[in-house]
Amino acid sequence: MWIDVSQRLDNNIAVWPGDTPFSYEVDVSKEESGSVNIGKLTLSTHTGTHIDAPFHFDNEGKKVIDLDINLYIGSAVVVHLPNRQLIQKEELEKLNLDNVTRLLIRTDAWQNRTVYPEEIPTLESEAIEYLASIGVLLIGFDLPSVDHMESKTLPNHHKLASSGIHILEGLVLDDIPYGHYQLIALPLPLVEGDGSPVRALLKKEKK
Ligand SMILES: N[C@@H](CC(=O)c1ccccc1NC=O)C(=O)O
Ligand SMILES: [Zn+2]
Numbered sequence: 001m002w003i004d005v006s007q008r009l010d011n012n013i014a015v016w017p018g019d020t021p022f023s024y025e026v027d028v029s030k031e032e033s034g035s036v037n038i039g040k041l042t043l044s045t046h047t048g049t050h051i052d053a054p055f056h057f058d059n060e061g062k063k064v065i066d067l068d069i070n071l072y073i074g075s076a077v078v079v080h081l082p083n084r085q086l087i088q089k090e091e092l093e094k095l096n097l098d099n100v101t102r103l104l105i106r107t108d109a110w111q112n113r114t115v116y117p118e119e120i121p122t123l124e125s126e127a128i129e130y131l132a133s134i135g136v137l138l139i140g141f142d143l144p145s146v147d148h149m150e151s152k153t154l155p156n157h158h159k160l161a162s163s164g165i166h167i168l169e170g171l172v173l174d175d176i177p178y179g180h181y182q183l184i185a186l187p188l189p190l191v192e193g194d195g196s197p198v199r200a201l202l203k204k205e206k207k
């Protein structure tokens with residue numbers, strides 16, 4: 001059974017401070033067109049559950065269309081690391097992450113999803129190096145960013161990208177225990193995209 005671990009997209013969804021509010025409206029109604037309702041979306045590419053392409057923080061970086069879709073489908077491990085400000089290498093070393101290419105970290109630090117949190121946990125730089133060294137290619141968080149909310153230099157975004165680790169943000173992992181899963185979290189084929197909303201799904205593996 002597939003479990004939806006995406007944020008629902010409605011007109012009340014919280015967005016990054018100052019970013020474009022999400023809006024869905026029926027632009028042309030069935031009555032107006034005589035045949036169909038036609039919706040219109042206005043949204044930031046960083047709305048809800050989404051991936052970041054390197055172009056988000058690097059003008060020379062890959063755009064969404066350039067990213068390998070295989071990153072976003074396949075086996076993943078969910079780990080639960082609540083009540084931390086800094087996620088350290090030592091802590092990750094204690095987990096059994098052999099052969100893990102997709103790592104999803106449940107922090108539980110974004111409790112009230114109607115607003116963006118002021119402070120969120122982050123990975124220390126050595127932890128990113130460690131994850132790259134064991135072959136992690138995708139990291140996902142139940143958080144709006146992999147850097148501190150107020151960061152303008154986005155060191156973890158840059159370090160993850162230069163380490164070959166791709167970024168998935170805004171997952172809803174509230175009810176997801178530690179374990180092995182199959183993940184699907186495909187971005188839209190946005191040719192110029194710096195990021196894309198995804199529908200993120202998990203299915204428990206039998207091991
Ligand atoms: N890094 C965040 C988004 C982000 O930084 C942001 C998104 C919209 C408008 C402004 C942003 N950052 C401004 O410093 C993310 O990846 O979703
Ligand atoms: Zn983002």
Ligand SMILES: [Zn+2]
Binds near residue numbers: 052145146167169
């Ligand atoms: Zn980001």
